[in-house]
Amino acid sequence: MSDRLVDGYDLVVFDLDGVVYLIDKPIPGAAEAVGTLHAEGTAIAYATNNASRRAADVAALLTGMGVPASADEVLTSAGAAAVMLADDLPAGAPVLVVGAEALRAEVREQGLTPVERLEDAPVAVVQGYGPDVGWRVLAEAALAVRKGATWIATNTDRTLPSPRGPLPGNGSLVSVLRTALDRDPDVVVGKPSPALFRAAASRSGATRPLVVGDRLDTDIEGAVGAGMDCLLVLTGVTGPVDLLTAPPARRPGYVAADLSGLFAPADAAQLLPPDADSAGGWRLADDGGAVRLTGDGTPVDALRLLCGRVWDGVAPGDVRAGSDAARELLTSWGLPG
Known part of the structure; x- marks a missing residue:
């Protein structure tokens, strides 16, 4: 049995801006990821706060970018607001x-x-x-x-x-x-209200939905409020320090660089607990009231490792670099290193 992240879910609910496309251009790999899900028969929904397009227009926009989509897969905050008013x-x-x-x-x-x-x-x-x-x-x-x-x-x-x-x-x-x-x-009406996510699950009859978003204050908070698992992708608004400093209501269960994370093992995207001391090629050790990051690896593995420790009380500024790779990474995130 496969251990890919997506295989644990019967519906994937995508945000659009910052996840599938930026304004009018598809994010690299997005069309391929959605196409794979369609080919495998995984139910898909698109939930967007953007009220400037109707569902059919959104589907046409996506299709024009090479991203498979139909109007009945799209839920917009404009449509939901109009229904509420009616x-x-x-x-x-x-x-x-x-x-x-x-x-x-x-x-x-x-x-x-x-x-x-x-x-x-x-x-x-x-x-x-x-x-x-x-x-x-x-x-x-x-x-x-x-x-x-x-x-x-x-x-x-x-x-x-x-x-x-x-x-x-x-x-x-x-x-x-x-x-x-x-x-x-x-x-x-829109995210972080859980209404769009719940409507998507209800429409498809899903019992194990996964929300994929790029914003902590809308996508992730909305998914957490709806009681749904969520994957944060780093292709849009949220950066590493935003995630490190996220309050509990805005903390995802998974993080990935992009939509390819859906097809990687689930434990390669899972946020790690405070007592974890390694991820990929990175190691983490206590250093007084601070922590020291050593080794080398992907930025996402370092982030998965550090979130648990920072969410447990270590200040982001108290993360120290113990290797050249760690120093370069922390500096790129705007931390002292």
Whole structure:
């Protein structure tokens, strides 16, 4: 029997930005990884906080990149928000939409009326990412919420990954209204809410889902909240020091450099306990109140080893280098070494 990580699960739920692609380009190896899962009959879902595309558009985008996908495999925060609104509001109710045309289309498809101004008497405001969101619509939304409209955010991702570095995400736009209104949204639909992950599992009938993401504050926290195992890949937002300093609610069970980790042995990606003293070619020894990393190996093995010790109370700045390779690695992570 195979001991690959993926073989322990009956559904793999992928985040998109930073996991499968960056903006409009597939991450190396992603198409091959998804293609292998499809060929082996493993159920797949894509759960994204990005509210600027509809499920069919996301599937078409992925297919165009060579990543196998169908619309029924895609769950978006825009679609989930529109369904939530339709469950709570009468047919035809006016909803002020802050975001892209995809979010307006989802609201319209659920039998509600997208509007743009306070004068249209919106009973709810739904806010999602859109590259053209500006002051005017944010001002109308602030006025509507002050007048009593329910405020729903599709997600609160502070940033979006890009080849040039993180860019402002919907969470940054939500912060504009939060500052103006001195309050939080009434509901946040997307990750880290576990709703998208639970919907994916329910849709496929899965009992052993694995969530794969690149963000601790959305993908991993959402998976932990849903009680699902999760794999962090280091192809997007999260870096090694982010993982070392993660609070308990944002700690994955597995970490890998990229999606190839799905097909490696499970114990090659598993985060190690505090008493572990070796991983791959790395060794770890107590050094007073600090720890000393020696040897050589992959960055992921060093990270798997160090997380257990740091999460047990050793400060990241108290990780010392005991070899040239360790010094070079820690320095590349921004630690003293």
